[in-house]
Amino acid sequence: SQTIHQWPATLVQPVGSPLSLECTVEGTSNPNLYWYRQAAGRGLQLLFYSVGIGQISSEVPQNLSASRPQDRQFILSSKKLLLSDSGFYLCAWSKGMNTEAFFGQGTRLTVV
Amino acid sequence: LAKTTQPISMDSYEGQEVNITCSHNNIATNDYITWYQQFPSQGPRFIIQGYKTKVTNEVASLFIPADRKSSTLSLPRVSLSDTAVYYCLVGDIKAAGNKLTFGGGTRVLVKP
Numbered sequence: 001s002q003t004i005h006q007w008p009a010t011l012v013q014p015v016g017s018p019l020s021l022e023c024t025v026e027g028t029s030n031p032n033l034y035w036y037r038q039a040a041g042r043g044l045q046l047l048f049y050s051v052g053i054g055q056i057s058s059e060v061p062q063n064l065s066a067s068r069p070q071d072r073q074f075i076l077s078s079k080k081l082l083l084s085d086s087g088f089y090l091c092a093w094s095k096g097m098n099t100e101a102f103f104g105q106g107t108r109l110t111v112v
Numbered sequence: 113l114a115k116t117t118q119p120i121s122m123d124s125y126e127g128q129e130v131n132i133t134c135s136h137n138n139i140a141t142n143d144y145i146t147w148y149q150q151f152p153s154q155g156p157r158f159i160i161q162g163y164k165t166k167v168t169n170e171v172a173s174l175f176i177p178a179d180r181k182s183s184t185l186s187l188p189r190v191s192l193s194d195t196a197v198y199y200c201l202v203g204d205i206k207a208a209g210n211k212l213t214f215g216g217g218t219r220v221l222v223k224p
Contacts, residue, residue: 032210044156044199044214051210059211090155094212099113099146099201101212103155 002027006091006104013111019064019078021107023091026072031093033074034101035066038088050074086111113203113213114138121219130187132218134200137181145176145183148199150217156199160185187220195222 006023013019025031035047037060046059048066056066063082067075074091088108094101117135124130136145144163148156149171160167162174162183173186183202187194199217 032212034212036214043216046211046213049211057209057211088153092155092212094210099144099203099212100158100161101156102158106153106155108153 002093002102004091004093004102004104006107008107009105010108011110013081013109015083015111016080019076019081019085019109021076021089021091021109023074023076023104024072025093028072028093028095030071031095032101033068034092034094035074035076036090036092038090040087044090048076081111083111085109113201113208113211114140114143116200116202116215118198118200118215118218120216121221123221123223124190125223126191127189130190130194130220130222132185132187132198132200132220133182134185134202135182136200136202139180139202140204143203145174145180146201147172147174147185148201148214150197150199152196156214190220190222192222192224194220196220 003026034049036044038044050056050068065077088106090106091104092101114136146161147159149159150156159171160174164176167174175184197217197219199214
């Protein structure tokens with residue numbers, strides 16, 4: 001069966017520090033991969049999505065970036081965090097079948 | 113993905129049936145209708161998907177009229193643990209370039 005792993009679960013980082021969140025999927029090949037951010041009490045904001053290795057589409061450029069070095073690995077990064085980067089970050093995967101997707105457990109990032 | 117409209121919030125009581133209607137006037141012929149459930153501090157979870165008429169599983173029922181311009185998610189005999197945000201998605205990920213976006217969802221609060 002397919003599983004998605006996302007870590008860490010929680011993270012507290014100072015303003016200006018770098019960020020690296022990692023997501024891996026097991027049990028499937030060539031998945032579509034997604035990064036979302038959710039502010040407290042708000043909806044899901046699509047940040048990046050990828051349909052294959054090295055193929056990244058950006059929805060919210062700002063100071064975040066994403067990379068897909070391997071088929072089932074998706075990384076969200078920042079060189080310098082801002083206070084506004086605080087939020088709940090979610091990774092997801094789909095196989096492009098209708099609108100069915102599977103989410104990781106999320107990373108709660110607090111920038112202080 | 114097709115534009116969808118659903119209520120921002122709904123209140124209910126334990127043991128009642130909750131019905132959430134989603135409007136999707138621009139649904140395309142090949143589009144499926146998918147509902148997700150999101151608990152606080154967790155990623156959304158796929159709960160049901162349908163194309164027409166009625167679909168039922170252990171969690172919910174999905175009613176889709178003949179014109180498919182709306183759909184209703186029905187949660188039977190809700191409990192406090194059904195308090196969550198429910199998202200309606202309509203479309204074909206492949207047709208949307210594999211871009212998967214969520215609307216604001218419906219916040220359901222189940223009271224004792």
